[in-house]
Amino acid sequence: MGFKSKLQEELESELNEKKLDLLPSGFQTVGKVIIIKLKSELLEKRKLIADTYLKLLPYIRSVYINRGKIEGEYRTPEQIEYLAGEKDPIVLHKEHGVKYKFDITKIMFSQGNLKERKHLASLVKNQEVIVDMFAGIGYFSLPMAVLSNPSRIFSIEFNPIAFRFLVENVKLNNVDKKVIPLHGDCKVEAPRLASQGIEADRIVMGVFPAPKGYIEEALKLTKKSGTIIHYEGIVDGEHELKLYNEFKNIAENSDIKTNLLDSRFIKSYGPNLYHCVNDIEISKN
Ligand SMILES: C[S@@+](CC[C@H](N)C(=O)[O-])C[C@H]1O[C@@H](n2cnc3c(N)ncnc32)[C@H](O)[C@@H]1O
CATH class of the missing domain: 3.30.300.110 (Met-10+ protein-like domains)
Known part of the structure; x- marks a missing residue:
């Protein structure tokens, strides 16, 4: 029944x-x-x-x-x-061997992103340097750190409540040697990392409707041998390539080459609206 x-x-x-x-x-x-x-x-x-x-x-x-x-x-x-x-309202949620503590009345946690949280972790290669620009409570940073073996993940979050849980979750999952929570706006923090000489193997850009206004900052972290960007957004059924094209145009203006590796459907977001992610490889010309 x-x-x-x-x-x-x-x-x-x-x-x-x-x-x-x-x-x-x-x-x-x-x-x-x-x-x-x-x-x-x-x-x-x-x-x-x-x-x-x-x-x-x-x-x-x-x-x-x-x-x-x-x-x-x-x-x-x-x-x-x-x-x-x-x-x-404070819960301890476990998923794929990862622990997330948060306040359900103040923090979102999307059931529809379950597969993607695990999938992103499966893409991470040994000793990668990763920047998670919209880290929240560690939605992606935690599975990448727990299930894979990156060297460092810089996790940027500007909401003080989400940041407090991010710091707590990093300790809870024993990944404080790998995950470095940074409290601030990624518009400032990403260029700051670049100015310290950080080059990213992988950058996660997971925020709605699409983090178009932050592409230039992400590009500053491009590694000579190439960087993979996970660029999320909402598209309608007829404009599947919209996300990639907007990224590509901005990258080309900064003299950065792009190559679309994958485009995934995450979940339905409304009538004819879809939450998608594009995996884009970028490299300096
Ligand atoms: C809710 S998460 C989305 C995570 C993931 N896409 C998901 O759906 O599971 C996005 C986070 O980005 C943070 N954020 C938005 N704009 C930001 C910015 N400019 N700098 C740093 N954090 C930001 C928000 O506070 C929020 O915690």
Whole structure:
């Protein structure tokens, strides 16, 4: 029996048929907490529904509801509200052997990026120098450091709350010898690293809608023998090459050659909108 059917069975005497039908079939699990989304018709019954989730999922300690989007330059979840169980928004989430500690009401954590977090780590070669320009709580820096063997990862993050968790997560995963958290704007920090003579084998540019305004700063870290950039963004179905082309134009103006190695679909982002990543190799002319 699927989870929705179990939920419907438990709530049969409390909700009418139409509302039973509108019950969600899924939820997001982060650590021992679940985050649910409910159709507006079910909101007045949210507490009852949350208590039913707790009853059906004995290993879950709390239920929160997501009533908003992820907004702003800090990529903060706007409305994650407590519903039932223990009222503690700090979770310890484990994925691919990596530990992420964060506050679910203040920090986003996308289930849709699960595969990409592991995939990026699998691309890292021995002793690479990596710059993670939009590091957050260590979404990519941590799996790259834990699952691969880079020499150093410079992880830049400007949101003070995310930065605090990044520092904590680096210690929690015992990668403090490899990951160097830098608190600041990557517009300033990336050129600062370049001025210290750092050349990157790999640069992660993972922020929405697309980090176009930061390409010039990333290019300053180009290594003579070549650098691979993971450039994320949102594209519509008809303009798959948009991300690569915008990157290429800016790179060519700085006399940097580009070569598209891979273009991956990460997740759907809306009607005909897709979160994609381009792996672009760059080298000096
Ligand atoms: C939320 S992450 C996205 C990670 C990944 N793409 C994902 O979806 O799992 C993006 C992070 O970049 C940070 N950020 C945005 N602009 C920045 C900047 N100019 N300098 C440093 N950090 C920045 C945000 O605060 C946020 O923590």
